[in-house]
Amino acid sequence: MNSTDDEYWNEKSFDGFSFEDEEKELNLIQKIPLESEGLQIGSTKAKLQNVESLDTLLSKEILDKIFIKQDSKSNKINSTQKKLKGVKSTIESIVMSNTYTLEPYHSLEEKIMLLKEALDTEDGNAILTVVIFLTNTLKKGIFQRILRDNPIAASHYVQYLYSKQYIDELVDTLEMLGRTKDAMMMLFKFGCRNPQNCLQRFNVCANLSDEQYDKQIISQFINLVGKSGQFVSVVSLVTEKCKEQQNVQSCRMVANEFNLSAKQLEATLLMTFCQLQNWILVDDMLLNKNWLGKDKLALSLPIGETVKLLHINGAPSSSLTRYIKMIKDSDERLELAKKFDCHHIIIDDFALKKDRRGLLVYKTTLQKQSESYYYADVILKSPNMKWKN
Amino acid sequence: MFDKKMLNAFPQISHTNLINILKEMPGPKDLVVEHRLFKPLEMFIDMKSLRLYGVEKVYKLQESINPITDRLCVFLVSSNLPATKIICDLINSCLSRTSIAEDIIKIILVPRSLITIEKQFEEEGVYGYIQIFEFQWDFIHLGDSLLSLEMIDFYKNVFVEENQSLLLPVAKALWTAFMVLGFPKTVCVNGKSSTAVHKLLNRCFIDRGKPSINSGACFCILDRDFDYASVLLTPCTYASLLDQVVGIQNGIVEIKKIDGTTSIKNLCNPDETYEYVKYKQFGDVLNYWKSKSKELQDKLEKSKKLQLDEMKQYVTQELQSVLMSKKNLTFHIDASEVVSKVIGDKFIDYITLEKNMLENRNRKENLNCIEDLLAFGKGSANNILQLICLFSQSQDGFASTELNNIKTKFLHQYGFKYFETFHVLEKINLIVKHDNSSVLNSNLNKIISINKTKQMMQNMMQKLRLVDDSEHCMSAAFGGSYVPAIGKLIEIMCKEEMPEEEIVKLLSNYSFQVNDFKTGIKTVYVMVIGGITYAEQAALHFLEKSMSIKIIIFSTNIINGNILINSCL
Numbered sequence: 031m032n033s034t035d036d037e038y039w040n041e042k043s044f045d046g047f048s049f050e051d052e053e054k055e056l057n058l059i060q061k062i063p064l065e066s067e068g069l070q071i072g073s074t075k076a077k078l079q080n081v082e083s084l085d086t087l088l089s090k091e092i093l094d095k096i097f098i099k100q101d102s103k104s105n106k107i108n109s110t111q112k113k114l115k116g117v118k119s120t121i122e123s124i125v126m127s128n129t130y131t132l133e134p135y136h137s138l139e140e141k142i143m144l145l146k147e148a149l150d151t152e153d154g155n156a157i158l159t160v161v162i163f164l165t166n167t168l169k170k171g172i173f174q175r176i177l178r179d180n181p182i183a184a185s186h187y188v189q190y191l192y193s194k195q196y197i198d199e200l201v202d203t204l205e206m207l208g209r210t211k212d213a214m215m216m217l218f219k220f221g222c223r224n225p226q227n228c229l230q231r232f233n234v235c236a237n238l239s240d241e242q243y244d245k246q247i248i249s250q251f252i253n254l255v256g257k258s259g260q261f262v263s264v265v266s267l268v269t270e271k272c273k274e275q276q277n278v279q280s281c282r283m284v285a286n287e288f289n290l291s292a293k294q295l296e297a298t299l300l301m302t303f304c305q306l307q308n309w310i311l312v313d314d315m316l317l318n319k320n321w322l323g324k325d326k327l328a329l330s331l332p333i334g335e336t337v338k339l340l341h342i343n344g345a346p347s348s349s350l351t352r353y354i355k356m357i358k359d360s361d362e363r364l365e366l367a368k369k370f371d372c373h374h375i376i377i378d379d380f381a382l383k384k385d386r387r388g389l390l391v392y393k394t395t396l397q398k399q400s401e402s403y404y405y406a407d408v409i410l411k412s413p414n415m416k417w418k419n
Numbered sequence: 420m421f422d423k424k425m426l427n428a429f430p431q432i433s434h435t436n437l438i439n440i441l442k443e444m445p446g447p448k449d450l451v452v453e454h455r456l457f458k459p460l461e462m463f464i465d466m467k468s469l470r471l472y473g474v475e476k477v478y479k480l481q482e483s484i485n486p487i488t489d490r491l492c493v494f495l496v497s498s499n500l501p502a503t504k505i506i507c508d509l510i511n512s513c514l515s516r517t518s519i520a521e522d523i524i525k526i527i528l529v530p531r532s533l534i535t536i537e538k539q540f541e542e543e544g545v546y547g548y549i550q551i552f553e554f555q556w557d558f559i560h561l562g563d564s565l566l567s568l569e570m571i572d573f574y575k576n577v578f579v580e581e582n583q584s585l586l587l588p589v590a591k592a593l594w595t596a597f598m599v600l601g602f603p604k605t606v607c608v609n610g611k612s613s614t615a616v617h618k619l620l621n622r623c624f625i626d627r628g629k630p631s632i633n634s635g636a637c638f639c640i641l642d643r644d645f646d647y648a649s650v651l652l653t654p655c656t657y658a659s660l661l662d663q664v665v666g667i668q669n670g671i672v673e674i675k676k677i678d679g680t681t682s683i684k685n686l687c688n689p690d691e692t693y694e695y696v697k698y699k700q701f702g703d704v705l706n707y708w709k710s711k712s713k714e715l716q717d718k719l720e721k722s723k724k725l726q727l728d729e730m731k732q733y734v735t736q737e738l739q740s741v742l743m744s745k746k747n748l749t750f751h752i753d754a755s756e757v758v759s760k761v762i763g764d765k766f767i768d769y770i771t772l773e774k775n776m777l778e779n780r781n782r783k784e785n786l787n788c789i790e791d792l793l794a795f796g797k798g799s800a801n802n803i804l805q806l807i808c809l810f811s812q813s814q815d816g817f818a819s820t821e822l823n824n825i826k827t828k829f830l831h832q833y834g835f836k837y838f839e840t841f842h843v844l845e846k847i848n849l850i851v852k853h854d855n856s857s858v859l860n861s862n863l864n865k866i867i868s869i870n871k872t873k874q875m876m877q878n879m880m881q882k883l884r885l886v887d888d889s890e891h892c893m894s895a896a897f898g899g900s901y902v903p904a905i906g907k908l909i910e911i912m913c914k915e916e917m918p919e920e921e922i923v924k925l926l927s928n929y930s931f932q933v934n935d936f937k938t939g940i941k942t943v944y945v946m947v948i949g950g951i952t953y954a955e956q957a958a959l960h961f962l963e964k965s966m967s968i969k970i971i972i973f974s975t976n977i978i979n980g981n982i983l984i985n986s987c988l
Contacts, residue, residue: 189580
């Protein structure tokens with residue numbers, strides 16, 4: 031800090047700006063006169079008593095020159111009112127983009143007046159101008175206390191440090207302001223931007239965070255970066271694994287490590303298999319044999335969207351039919367069957383409802399001599415059917 | 420009463436202000452302009468007038484080309500450190516080779532000079548070689564009654580980073596606007612930044628002069644956070660969807676066509692097709708293209724059968740406009756195609772989910788639905804974040820476990836880098852988390868403010884009937900599912916259905932500070948600090964028509980869901 035200790039002590043004697051944690055320092059001031067007792071002031075006075083006075087030794091003219099009145103360096107003579115006027119017009123100049131100088135404001139009282147006045151204008155540039163002046167002219171402890179007392183000033187300073195990319199100072203300031211989470215997030219952000227030493231930063235983050243959830247996320251991230259060497263997402267890591275190994279089980283293992291949700295795992299695998307046009311793997315994934323050896327659907331994703339995805343990607347209609355057949359809800363099953371032209375399922379539904387007329391009408395919409403056409407025929411001619419119409 | 424031709428004053432004032440600065444630098448000069456300033460500059464100045472004041476060459480500001488020679492060199496850049504750093508580097512690289520003549524480097528900072536920038540010039544050792552000027556343009560007219568300062572990054576600066584440096588330029592622009600239009604007697608202020616701007620505006624009135632007073636008019640200035648739903652919802656009108664999906668900057672749209680070529684159009688230029696469709700529902704617009712194409716086709720066909728004398732008349736009088744129409748129509752059809760392609764099949768999914776969220780129903784199912792969209796990759800990270808924010812806004816925020824749950828899934832899907840984004844969204848209350856443990860930590864302030872946000876949103880939606888009023892003319896902006904809060908308040912103020920005191924009471928219930936409220940308002944000047952959406956503008960347009968009042972919209976910038984989320988990244 032630029033200010034000398036003397037100035038600092040002088041300023042301490044001002045009223046109106048006492049701070050609690052300054053009490054110890056104030057005690058020191060009181061001690062100073064005690065220590066000066068060691069000087070023998072009394073004897074000096076005695077020496078002067080027996081000599082001719084200055085008036086007789088020197089002319090008034092010369093004496094006047096010697097005792098020329100000095101301008102007081104301390105600003106104490108100015109009344110508070112006068113100072114405020116000066117402060118006001120200085121801040122005014124900053125706001126109006128006129129020339130100004132903050133150099134003459136040495137006392138802490140004036141510096142704080144400057145800040146209050148700048149804050150009152152609501153102009154961010156004026157606020158920051160004063161804050162930068164304060165950080166250049168006050169010792170750290172005092173500056174930080176001022177920031178703690180003035181959150182708006184603090185946020186301008188924080189934004190300034192951020193724009194200049196003074197990371198360490200920024201993080202320190204945020205911690206000093208009690209904004210530990212902001213500090214942690216800032217480190218995290220910078221870590222993401224500079225992959226070289228990011229792991230070190232992320233470890234600091236994990237230590238800084240006081241929420242279990244945050245710690246868990248950061249450690250997952252550290253794990254992921256360690257595994258892939260880059261900032262991919264968990265989902266893209268699984269996708270890569272999936273393309274590499276084409277094996278559902280090994281992908282499950284990676285996903286489990288990060289507690290990837292069932293839905294996300296399924297969707298990721300499905301989309302990758304679609305890309306690879308590997309329908310056998312889709313079967314592997316979707317169909318679970320129960321203990322009777324019968325297939326059942328093992329899926330957390332909505333089945334409609336899933337079938338749609340497979341359809342768009344050109345999955346064979348026999349597969350689609352198989353999956354749709356396994357839907358328990360008959361309305362949903364029929365709706366999807368209609369949507370994706372799974373004629374067998376629709377024909378079965380007519381049979382289930384014993385709706386011969388309906389089936390006859392439907393048959394006319396089918397392509398003649400097609401497989402479904404024959405299937406409808408077989409059902410219609412089946413002697414075992416008991417039609418209701 | 421408001422006279423539309425007064426709006427023509429703004430570009431002329433901007434023009435003259437810039438010219439006046441150039442006049443202070445007599446002689447031939449080169450102008451170096453930061454890329455992103457070109458488009459807004461074009462709204463009020465052209466090469467011809469620049470030439471008139473000595474500008475010989477115009478360069479784009481870039482590191483690779485050093486424009487500094489031995490003659491006057493004027494840099495025109497926005498006040499951001501990366502841009503001014505380039506200037507410092509250019510000057511220093513010049514100095515390393517040769518000396519720079521005195522007084523030849525002038526820097527015009529838009530919208531103002533900042534201490535950080537002056538400090539940078541000082542630190543880089545170039546302060547002695549430069550002279551700094553300040554220039555800010557006034558409101559830019561983006562069609563109908565929409566006026567924007569087109570301040571890029573305004574929302575990020577003021578709302579996310581809490582930097583108040585841009586508030587003074589906003590106040591100055593408003594001062595100019597009211598000197599031109601007269602100042603309304605009634606003033607309603609809402610929000611932290613608006614209060615600050617209002618204070619700065621009053622300061623301008625004292626320092627620079629007072630405008631005439633407009634009775635029967637109202638000035639309504641509010642912060643963007645007053646109604647986030649209007650930003651987060653999928654808009655439904657042509658212009659708003661075009662902005663949401665493709666982006667309209669300074670009235671200009673740039674589309675990348677399917678064949679890889681790009682096509683650019685300034686929507687502020689006369690275009691009857693756009694005039695007709697801009698407030699129409701996007702779905703209806705698609706049908707309109709068919710009939711319009713046919714109509715044009717017929718016109719062109721007809722011209723083939725003309726006699727020679729008719730032909731002459733046709734070529735001189737009609738052909739030009741028919742060809743122009745054809746060109747415009749082609750552009751809009753291409754643009755619609757791009758929009759359809761991007762939002763296509765997810766449009767219904769999103770609209771349905773958003774409606775459910777607004778109605779504050781099926782909490783669990785809605786979260787489930789977001790998870791499905793996320794898993795299937797339906798929509799970008801940005802789209803999903805908008806849904807998460809909308810959920811928080813309309814369904815009373817998140818319980819801690821709910822939020823952690825969806826957050827983890829999001830981070831797994833799109834990458835952990837968004838961890839910090841969630842923190843920012845929580846900080847600015849776009850996502851609200853009810854944390855039971857914080858009660859024990861006696862963080863009383865925080866709780867109070869959360870409860871306030873919670874109450875505000877719910878309260879507002881229910882009491883003002885923002886949801887569930889598909890008959891209301893303004894809800895068309897959101898396909899019938901939402902009435903923008905700003906529009907609803909203006910309607911209440913102007914409708915004279917309630918006694919004066921009650922309107923004032925209602926406004927103060929929503930934290931408005933009201934000065935001199937009188938009924939009989941015929942003109943409303945509304946200013947949104949942090950940006951207005953095209954959907955809100957459409958809604959206000961509908962309101963204006965249905966009530967036969969005049970609503971002039973001022974804004975710091977145009978915003979949409981994408982810009983909002985991008986500001987938090």
